[in-house]
Amino acid sequence: MSFLRICTGAARAIARPLPGGASRQLPRRLGYSLSQQCRFQTTGAHSASTSTQSKLTAPERFTTDSYPNLKRDPKFAQITEDDIAHFKSILPHRSSILTTTGAHANATPDDLEPFNTDWMRKYRGHTTLVLKPRTTTEASQILSYCNFRSLAVVPQGGNTGLVGGSIPVFDEIIISMNNFNQIRSFDPVSGILVCDAGVVLEVADQYLREQGHIFPLDLGAKGSCHVGGNVATNAGGLRLLRYGSLHGTVLGVEAVLPDGRIVNDLSTLRKNNTGYDLKQLFIGSEGTIGLITAISIQCPQKPTAHNVALFGLQSFDHVRQAFVKTKQQLSEILSAFELMDGNSQDLVAKVTGKKHPLESKCPFYVLIETSGSNDDHDAAKLDSLLEDLTTSEIISDGTQASNDTEFKGLWSWREGVPECLGHWGGVYKYDVSIPLAEFYDLVTATRKRCIEAGILGDRPEHLVVDVVGYGHVGDCNLHLNVPVRAYDKKVEQVLEPFIYEWIQERSGSISAEHGLGLAKKAYVGYSREPAMLKLMRDIKKQYDPKGIMNPYKYVEE
Amino acid sequence: MSFLRICTGAARAIARPLPGGASRQLPRRLGYSLSQQCRFQTTGAHSASTSTQSKLTAPERFTTDSYPNLKRDPKFAQITEDDIAHFKSILPHRSSILTTTGAHANATPDDLEPFNTDWMRKYRGHTTLVLKPRTTTEASQILSYCNFRSLAVVPQGGNTGLVGGSIPVFDEIIISMNNFNQIRSFDPVSGILVCDAGVVLEVADQYLREQGHIFPLDLGAKGSCHVGGNVATNAGGLRLLRYGSLHGTVLGVEAVLPDGRIVNDLSTLRKNNTGYDLKQLFIGSEGTIGLITAISIQCPQKPTAHNVALFGLQSFDHVRQAFVKTKQQLSEILSAFELMDGNSQDLVAKVTGKKHPLESKCPFYVLIETSGSNDDHDAAKLDSLLEDLTTSEIISDGTQASNDTEFKGLWSWREGVPECLGHWGGVYKYDVSIPLAEFYDLVTATRKRCIEAGILGDRPEHLVVDVVGYGHVGDCNLHLNVPVRAYDKKVEQVLEPFIYEWIQERSGSISAEHGLGLAKKAYVGYSREPAMLKLMRDIKKQYDPKGIMNPYKYVEE
Ligand SMILES: Cc1cc2nc3c(=O)[nH]c(=O)nc-3n(C[C@H](O)[C@H](O)[C@H](O)COP(=O)(O)OP(=O)(O)OC[C@H]3O[C@@H](n4cnc5c(N)ncnc54)[C@H](O)[C@@H]3O)c2cc1C
Ligand SMILES: Cc1cc2nc3c(=O)[nH]c(=O)nc-3n(C[C@H](O)[C@H](O)[C@H](O)COP(=O)(O)OP(=O)(O)OC[C@H]3O[C@@H](n4cnc5c(N)ncnc54)[C@H](O)[C@@H]3O)c2cc1C
Structure with a gap:
């Protein structure tokens, strides 16, 4: 067992405000901004397929190639010179319009590329027109005109969505919110x-x-x-x-x-x-x-005290027990209860070459964080919790951060997971919600299925490197990830619809937080009954009778 | 200044679980259950008019008398013997149907009275049929039949609503949820x-x-x-x-x-x-x-530690300052920040004959409560806050509960307010939201207006006893109450539309938590723009095209 600091009482974590006032966050390079050069060079943490395609897409591949069954709806008008002239008349700022076509062209296709391609380089649209309104009135004038003309549009925010929602499929006009x-x-x-x-x-x-x-x-x-x-x-x-x-x-x-x-x-x-x-x-x-x-x-008050602890556990049942005690004892100061299975930690160690903070190997690890308003109180609560968890043998190993570097270090074993999993070539990623009783069973079942199909193993001919699970236990939100040596239809057929059906049987959600967009549109039936979908489509029809807003996605039929 | 216990450090509140495991709550007699005898004898805390009527209604007064302009919509069918026979066929339990009419009659009008009358005895309907389904299937069969037959219905829960929403206006069928x-x-x-x-x-x-x-x-x-x-x-x-x-x-x-x-x-x-x-x-x-x-x-974890403190302040600006410091320092354990103005406390003292817990008279009082998971930590945070508030002269007086009786005692000065205000005959009550900057100004403005109109004073001929304000500062939710010696059109004309216009000018809400029902239906335009109301009515039309659900109320035109 590693030195569980709290047991000695000697080196309990010193809670402290984070540097620069910023809370713990993903290393900056996991974030991204439109100007970042690396954007088309590395696929980053969330780069992998969400499994609707079988090959990692090069940026030159269009969504229309990956989804050959999608056809442009002829009810939508094509953009004309007159349309652009009209937009010019309602958007006085020159920089509010970017277009590549016709007499009004003021941009190259490369200029539009960042708007036409998503963060994962998985979706790529054909827009020739980006509008960037500055005021609500301008936005209103744009939409009322598009509605009148039956011109389809796609609202685009920071374009970090992971389901292809912010990218046009065909020539939909992008309304970028960058100027708001x-x-x-x-x-x-x-x-x-x-x-x-x-x-x-x-x-x-x-x-x-x-x-x-x-x-x-x-x-x-x-x-x-x-x-x-x-x-x-x-x-x-x-x-x-x-x-x-x-x-x-x-x-x-x-x-x-x-x-x-x-x-x-x-x-x-x-x-x-x-x-x-x-x-x-x-x-x-x-x-x-x-x-x-x-x-x-x-917006809540900024917490002034932060603590983090990492511990190892011998079964998922122990994880559940630890969660109950943690909720009880940390109660109002608990701000994270994150699970990483042993496999995920092995892969992070392998990829980064770093030594895991806990000495003993465990099938499960949990990271907990507290954020509160009083250093001493929070540390005392955490200490007493860890002592209880140790005494009752719910956790078998553990450590606490005692300074800023350690704080970040511990978090890196949680935050590094998605990034490291991409190391072998690709990852099939499922962001799902499952009632806590069976939270981890999906990982076990999926792993078993891959072994039975003979695709999981250590040798190069094995398509699947591993099946790992991590996520927000506190929210019943599991990230099931299947790192692969190559994207392949065979893997997909082993995983799907198996995973979706498994989730459906437990009344789980096939998309916990990332949404539907284009990627999950086809699978919404696994989480929503036809009667619910009908009601949703009624709402869509009521608000958008001409269907111009972000077509081909979400709950569209 | 009263003895501010925290200053001495000697008698800080001992946080403790509340008796019977129950958290602080209104004295039971403020609650009510259908079987309570007192129901038609005393009007209770929330008995007063919300100002749409000018006389305290006797239970024999029907809503149709108080709202003579409301006409029964002829599109709704009248209940027939066949209808009741049909309901009998879908509701096998004998007790699931209560009706006073026709061959199927199994109840007297008195039996239906508790369903036909609201908690305030202000609304009274004419229903002759109460249905009490036991299963979702039964509920579904009832509604699909009512929809087919165009029979209007009113869902009824515990019937404690304060805006007449749970009571039929005419002969709408009551669907009581008591068996669910x-x-x-x-x-x-x-x-x-x-x-x-x-x-x-x-x-x-x-x-x-x-x-x-x-x-x-x-x-x-x-x-x-x-x-x-x-x-x-x-x-x-x-x-x-x-x-x-x-x-x-x-x-x-x-x-x-x-x-x-x-x-x-x-x-x-x-x-x-x-x-x-x-x-x-x-x-x-x-x-x-x-x-x-x-x-x-x-559902959150049950807190195991509770503290309460009451203090006096010299202006509403001090209240705001106290709120900022309290949020900062109590942060995650703060569970109530309640304002009572001096006038409200004077009235409570007058009615109950009790001595106020603070010796000095202040224009404002605030009650704060903490609920957390560690007695000592919470008490320490509260102590240090109170010391800070005292040192910085934001509060001028204060006390803390040191045992259960005191805990309840302090709360009674907040919870007793609505009850005591009814003492003189009636109360005009407004439950509104106002941005914190101008939170209390509405009370001042209303009081000024009543004085100018010559209706506020100590003598019997003065209609208005006082204008008081109390409420949840933390939620920007003000209870503006005007206790009166008698309900009178004159008072109403002084108060309305003045109060609604005042709120509208500050983008406040004319109904913070009680809803619209029948009582506030006419005033929703003060808080919602026509475009929003149009969208709401579109939703109503989509879900309830025949308009059978709870007609004449809410956002109906
Ligand atoms: C590294 C990384 C980590 C992530 N972590 C998380 C996470 O922990 N939790 C999580 O939930 N998500 C996560 N995401 C997904 C993504 O960041 C979120 O979905 C985010 O909220 C999208 O915001 P955006 O401004 O980038 O929207 P976009 O990607 O531009 O758009 C997303 C969708 O919203 C619509 N939209 C955008 N702006 C508007 C608007 N103003 N009006 C109407 N519609 C609009 C678009 O049409 C599109 O359908 C992560 C993504 C990345 C790349
Ligand atoms: C002493 C007292 C204190 C109160 N304090 C508060 C307070 O602090 N905060 C607050 O917000 N309110 C308060 N209220 C108001 C009231 O208690 C609440 O509005 C409560 O939520 C109403 O619940 P109910 O079951 O009694 O509903 P009812 O009064 O039966 O119905 C209220 C409305 O909801 C509808 N309804 C009820 N059940 C269903 C259902 N199953 N399906 C569809 N519609 C339904 C009814 O048609 C009606 O329109 C208080 C009332 C009293 C008497």
């Missing part, structure tokens, strides 16, 4: 922020930190994703366990409907029971019923 | 409860306490209101500051649509991004788009 980047107001007394939809999450968070608050959401893509994109995807991320979902924290939304009507629901009130809470429909709507132009959101 | 009273499942690991809509809130909470959890909502009517009614009204209550709104905690809803279709969205997953989050529409829909038959909800 103003903080409108912040009230440090109530903690309510009102800002444009295009404000980058990290910018919002940084702004709030200076005022003693934080954004209630944090995720690896924070350097690029927009708060409007977060709301449009109902992003979950790292703070959900502590601060809850956006359905609870978002107080208001300003949006433009497909016909140009402006929905002014930008309330800054925590309580407002005056009719249906329509803004909720926009949270997670992935650009299909309107363009979100601003949000108001309840 | 089963807990379906609880997972103590994840804290997720699934239960029938008709489970009484207190029953659910008690059940959860036995498993180390609590319901994330608490309110004075807990002894009678249903969890389904709570979701239907998006109830706020006492735990909102700490656990957030039902939009964040409710994970799933099972509901029956007006045409009998069953919406199965009873997810037990914290994360599920597979399409529009339709259950959100049911949260706060007040029975207008479907009957909620079950809910699943994320």
